[in-house]
Amino acid sequence: METNPQTNDYTICLGDPQTIHEPFNPDDAKLTPEEMKLILETSPAGIAIIKNRVLGWANTIFYSMLGYKEGSLKGRNTRLLYDDDFEFNRVGKSLYSTADKYGNALIETRLKRKDNSFLDCRIRASRIDKKDPDKGFIIIITDISELKLLQTQLQQAQKMEAIGVLAGGISHDFNNILMGIQGHLSLMQIDMTAVEKVRSHTRHITNLVKTAAELTSRLLGFARGGKYQITTLNTNELVVLALNLFKPTRKDITVHEDFEKDLHLVEADQSQLEQVFLNLLINASQAMPGQGDIYAITKNIIIEKDHDYPFEIKPGPYIRITIKDTGIGMDKETQKKIFDPFFSTKEIGDKKGRGLGLSTVFGVVKNHGGFILVDSKKGFGASFHVCLPASKKTPKDKNIEELPKPFEQIQKGSETVLLVDDEQEVINVGKNFLEKLGYTPMIARNGLEAVEIFKLYHKDISLVVLDLVMPVMDGKQAFSEIKEIKKEAKILISTGYAVDDKIEGFLNKDSHGFIQKPFSLNEFASALRKILDKT
Secondary structure, three states, rough: EOOOOOOOEEEOOOOOOOOOOOOOOOOHHHHHHHHHHHHHHHHOOEEEEOOOEEEEOHHHHHHHHOOOOEEEOOOOOOOHOOOOOHHHHHHHHHHHHHHHHEEEEEEEEEEOOOOEEEEEEEEEEEEEEOOOOHHHHEEEEEEEEHHHHHHHHHHHHHHHHHHEEEEEEEHHHHHHHHHHHHHHHHHHHHOOOOOOHHHHHHHHHHHHHHHHHHHHHHHHHOOOOOOOOOOEOHHHHHHHHHHHHHHHOOOOOOEEOOOOOEEEEEEEEEHHHHHHHHHHHHHHHHHHOHHHHHHEEEEEEEEEEOOOOOOOOOOOOOOEEEEEEEOOOOOOHHHHHHOOOOOOOOOOOOOOOOOOHHHHHHHHHHHHEEEEEEEEEOOOOEEEEEEEOOOOOOOOOOOOOOOOOHHHHHHOOOOEEEOOOOOHHHHHHHHHHHHHOEEEEEEEHHHHHHHHHHHHHOOEEEEEEEOOOOOOOHHHHHHHHHHHHHOOOOEEEEEOOOOOHHHHHHHOOEEEEEEEOOHHHHHHHHHHHHHHOOO
């Protein structure tokens, strides 16, 4: 480094300091076609040119990322890189229309490799020549497989953290339920001859058990992973469920509810949306170290074609769910980062501030075709607005819940039923249920025992009631072996776990059904006859 004594300027010499260099000419920085080609070929990202969804030139990395021989895809339609038409059309519609409108676009997707494995990636598209659409797009593909894996791990950690925060409220609810059951049992034992009072107590106990079962079902759904299970939902009910789980955790926070009476339905996964609302509620509470207020508001909205949102949105009817707090608030810089996967305002060991699950919230809302906005000011709280597209279906009036049928009206039978479960209490109750209903019960306490009994008595056994999680041999293996012995065997799966992809796999097979524990005598009787009466 040399100093000019007259100007006191510094000159950095990359070559021989004794060499005299000519002044820099900007034209010298222009790349030759050969140099440009070398840069594109050696780029660490996959680069290609696409016209009308047909692949033209692509660099070496593009082919190696997807497992194809270099040049083998030239002139081929890019549909072969997608697993289905839906994803192919989604990417094309979103990516290229956005690039036309804004000059460039970015989207995440999964591309199918030659060996049928998948590549998680980001695709950036730009028009080669805005004035000449026929020249097509240049796309840049970045591998984000490791990032996706880290995001999945983070989301699972966030779920567990959320469940940990809720544990106090959940135990509170369960203790109240157990107190109610214990109280009614104690009152029943005072005078067992008062038939009407005993019936009243049993009805209360039944309702309490149902409440406990719904609570565990929501927790199982909240904790499960896997694909979305889309149903038509009333979001008001989901917000109420989330609030019921959240409220016991912070008795010092006042919750205000303002729900649209005729809120549009949405097509969504219930457990995923519950996770969204719980995460937002927990984050709102963490923004208030002391007392404060949370507002839960739902509203129907219409997004017009000429909307002023700074991103692409399909116009039409939406619902908006707002979770507002009176906490510490956020400055503009923090608001820009809160949905990043690994961003948190919390210091190590600090339980205050935001950061719990907001990247998960963003991902779930986005995957449901919606978007999320945040309004906040340092020291003046924050409002999160979740907007989801409305379903075309209209709400139906709920039917009044059916009362349990009198025992005389319950469907009964006389067949032989093999009951398979490793829990003694379940065996005791199930055996009594079967005998009361007129069936002949046979008992197995694990899958291996069930298979051995079925081998000997398969001609007599009309139905198998099968638990899935057992020692020695689990229910899934027992199911397969029983089907091998008798292909048309009828099996009723009974488990305390939530329905997931594995259980759905059984439900899609012939001649069996599913009943969730705990179940009543009425429910059990109905499930038995539904399968036994199938021809």
